Every structure is written in C-alpha cells, then in structure tokens.
Amino acid sequence: MGRFHRHDDGTEHDHGPGHDHGRGHDVGDLTAYETGTERVVVLERIFDENDRAAADNRAVLDGAGVTAVNLMSSPGAGKTTLLVRTLEHLREVGLRAGVVEGDIETSIDADRLTGLGAQVSLLNTGDGFGGECHLDAPMVARALAHLDLAALDVLLVENVGNLVCPAEFDVGAHRRVMVASITEGEDKPLKYPVMFRSVELVLVNKMDLLPHLDVDLDLFRRNVLSVNPDAELVEVSARTGDGLDRWHDWLDTVVRG
Ligand SMILES: Nc1nc2c(ncn2[C@@H]2O[C@H](COP(=O)(O)OP(=O)(O)OP(=O)(O)O)[C@@H](O)[C@H]2O)c(=O)[nH]1
Ligand SMILES: [Mg+2]
Numbered sequence: 001m002g003r004f005h006r007h008d009d010g011t012e013h014d015h016g017p018g019h020d021h022g023r024g025h026d027v028g029d030l031t032a033y034e035t036g037t038e039r040v041v042v043l044e045r046i047f048d049e050n051d052r053a054a055a056d057n058r059a060v061l062d063g064a065g066v067t068a069v070n071l072m073s074s075p076g077a078g079k080t081t082l083l084v085r086t087l088e089h090l091r092e093v094g095l096r097a098g099v100v101e102g103d104i105e106t107s108i109d110a111d112r113l114t115g116l117g118a119q120v121s122l123l124n125t126g127d128g129f130g131g132e133c134h135l136d137a138p139m140v141a142r143a144l145a146h147l148d149l150a151a152l153d154v155l156l157v158e159n160v161g162n163l164v165c166p167a168e169f170d171v172g173a174h175r176r177v178m179v180a181s182i183t184e185g186e187d188k189p190l191k192y193p194v195m196f197r198s199v200e201l202v203l204v205n206k207m208d209l210l211p212h213l214d215v216d217l218d219l220f221r222r223n224v225l226s227v228n229p230d231a232e233l234v235e236v237s238a239r240t241g242d243g244l245d246r247w248h249d250w251l252d253t254v255v256r257g
Helices: 037-064 079-093 108-113 137-144 193-198 207-212 217-227 244-256
Strands: 004-006 012-014 067-072 097-103 119-124 154-158 175-181 201-205 232-235
Touching (some): 067 079, 079 154, 079 244, 097 108, 119 137, 193 217
Parallel strands (some): 067 154, 201 232
Antiparallel strands (some): 004 012
C-alpha cells in the first residue's frame, strides 16, 4: 500500500515507474510492480472503504461520548512509554481510558499497558490482517467491539510503528498526534512530510538524551513547520516525565471539550 499515496491536493495515485513528483529524479526501478488503471481503481476503492469505516467508527465513538486520539511514530520513538505515563495521569484526573494497541506481532506493548486502569484491546496486524504496517479503520472497528465504550472517556490508539503508512489511513479517531524522538535526526520532517503534515501535535521525545546528541532542535522545529506550519511542538521526556504536563493538559482539554 505504501506506494499508493494521497496528496494535499486530494489526488491519489500509484508511485509507479517514472513517477517523480516533478522533482526531476525517478523513484527507482519499480518494474516488478504491476501498475495501471486497474491497480489504481482497486486502491481507490480500498481508501473509500476505509474512509466509510472510519466515519462509522467516529459515529460509534461519538455516540458513546468517547474522544479518540491516533498516536503515531516510527518504531521505538516512545509511544508505549508515553502511554504508560499518560494512563497514570488519566487515572489520577479521573478520566476513563481505553487503548487500542496496534502491533504487527506480539502482546509486548499491550502487556506493558495492562494494570494501569485502562481497557486494552490488542490488534496484531499479523493475525488475519496480512501483517500490515499500519492500522486501518476496519481493523479498529474490530478492536472497538472488544471495548466497553460506554465506560470510557478517551481512547488512545497506538498505531504500528512506521513513519509512512499510518499517516494515510483514517482510523476514525478525532485527533492525530505523533511522537518524534530527537534521536531520529532533524531531517525526518522533510523526508516523511506526509506523516508530519497529518498531525496537529508533535511530541518531541527523548529530550533527556539531548546532551549526548548532535541534534539541532531549532532546525528540527523549522523543518516541522516548513511542512506543517500549523503543527504544535511539545518537548517531552517520557522517561523522566519532563514536559509531559503540557501533553496531559492538551489531552485533558481535548477530552473534556
Ligand atoms: N532516554 C529515553 N528513552 C526513551 C524515552 N521514551 C522511550 N524511551 C525508550 O525507547 C525505547 C522504545 O520505547 P517504546 O515506548 O517501546 O517505543 P514505541 O514507539 O512504543 O515502539 P514500537 O511500539 O515498537 O513502535 C525503550 O527502550 C524506551 O525505554 C525517553 O523519553 N528517553
Ligand atoms: Mg509501542
């Protein structure tokens, strides 16, 4: 799916041979891929079906009064570590939380999130969903069926660790947030603009490691804003807890409306 992309102008197309986005360089030899109208039509149908399922998910969540946040990042940026802290906070302030935990394989992250007062629904995409590198709306619909939505205020969806595909699939959440670790380098907003453009809040994580890195945070911030001028950036350390107050305030405000 990753070669078929949506763009800001609303177009959707296949990244087949010779498709270079007008930048003057080819995307490489993709001759092994079947391309053409039929493939594009099939992929458009997949996106249409996903969008319908996402709207259904949102309607179900709205009906139950649940606010859902789709949390995305590259593998290991700190989503689960952040969620552990976030669930502790939500419990303290009396907001009832659920988690849809998306992973290709294993219950490692779901296990880390149990015992913190939240309902946790595990979605392994390797288990009947073809090992997809992202969550889509039909998968999340399946996970929602395992949750008692009437007993929730907020649903946090930990998407599969991937900086590309999750950005392209609406799962039916109300808000989209990403975690970007400062260990990943300043150039990532420029190299993965679809993800950085798809979110309203970027949690800049692992700030405790700053003294050990060469990363230029001002340049990272400029790069984020160059692809998404509306993005809000919040510097945090999920390890030490520094900066998490601002994230928690953002979440509380979103949930309490
Ligand atoms: N130093 C430091 N390490 C962190 C921080 N947040 C997470 N880590 C570490 O980074 C590693 C990956 O963290 P996870 O929370 O598992 O990351 P994830 O995004 O959930 O990973 P996937 O679900 O596999 O995509 C773990 O070893 C964490 O302890 C942080 O703020 N500072
Ligand atoms: Mg995780």
